[in-house]
Amino acid sequence: MKALICSRSGGPEVLQIAEVAPPQLGADEVKVRVRAVGLNRADLLQRSGFYPPPAGWDPHRLGLEYAGDVEEVGAHCVLRRPGDRIMGLVVGGACSEFITVPERETLPVPERLTHVQAAAIPEAFLTAFRALWGEGELASGDAVLIRVATASVGIAAIQLARLADHVVAGTGRDAARLDLLRDLGLDHPLIEGVPDMARRAQDALGGHAQVIIDLWGGGRLAENLSLLGEEGRLVVVGLLGGSRDTIDLAGLLMRRQSIRTLTMRSQPIERRVALVRRFERQILPVLAEGQLQMPVSRVYLMSNAAQAHHDMARGGHFGKLVLTWAE
Ligand SMILES: NC(=O)c1ccc[n+]([C@@H]2O[C@H](COP(=O)([O-])OP(=O)(O)OC[C@H]3O[C@@H](n4cnc5c(N)ncnc54)[C@H](OP(=O)(O)O)[C@@H]3O)[C@@H](O)[C@H]2O)c1
Structure with missing residues (x-):
């Protein structure tokens, strides 16, 4: 499968699409076909070599929030089914065609949101x-x-x-x-x-x-x-x-x-899950009704991620910059 990687630390020019091994699905995880990824300043910092991910996460793989479709579910999963549209935060590597995520950290995408709009929500x-x-x-x-x-x-x-x-x-x-x-x-x-x-x-x-x-x-x-x-x-x-x-x-x-x-990225899984579940109960219904929104400033193809990084560093946007795998 394809993933956005930074071959080394540096400017946006170090970003490239590479072939990587697909992720292995755990029993408590779902496999997601990623459709859209929200860009964050933390991605720019990681690419520059100033914000390494926590231990166990590949510093060359980028992406902290996603929206996509459930492709497959692990043996112990009870919340999601193949075909469900979901969104959420990950510690790294969201800019991949497929990711695996703990099921309890996922949020359903409200019907009124596209994948691009949903990828602008979690972070x-x-x-x-x-x-x-x-x-x-x-x-x-x-x-x-x-x-x-x-x-x-x-x-x-x-x-x-x-x-x-x-x-x-x-x-x-x-x-x-x-x-x-x-x-x-x-x-x-x-x-x-x-x-x-x-x-x-x-x-x-x-x-x-x-x-x-x-x-x-x-x-x-x-x-x-x-x-x-x-x-x-x-x-x-x-x-x-x-x-x-x-x-x-x-x-x-x-x-x-x-x-x-606070830092969202470096916190134990149980704290991340508790936050997501509380958000699902208290905020997601309001989001589903259309009372909350996040403007999407611009959408880029993953192959044009260097431009997105460049634009975020320059500033002047209002709302999120979002990367997608297909137009
Ligand atoms: N602790 C965490 O877990 C966590 C989670 C998410 C975000 N963050 C951090 O929170 C900050 C905001 O993130 P975001 O995603 O909301 O950013 P964003 O959507 O990219 O917006 C940043 C905006 O802030 C303004 N800005 C840029 N540089 C500035 C500066 N030097 N001084 C004052 N304002 C400046 C700019 O607007 P104008 O050009 O209109 O001034 C810019 O568009 C970032 O530092 C990010 O890393 C932390």
């Missing part, structure tokens, strides 16, 4: 879901600030928090892209980099945020903590702006705030 929505109600411990009445709301995880987090009736403010660098978020439920768009951003954020939130979902990272830590209320939770999910920062711990201590982090 952004599962990450946002976990950040808000897992590490963020979002509780009734909490105001939420999403820093880089225009990123895919931000787009998902806005919709999920609004669905649960939270006041949501979200930032972005580009006014036009920020404006598009109004249609997805963002009441308070805030432009990054303007001098009175903090005051505007407080006006929008009616005080402090209780939860901040932070995709920016380095350079905004002190400001984020100043926008966070007592016992508030800052959840660091991404490092788009960099990984280094300095803060005075006194404020953190006096206001009993916490800084939490």
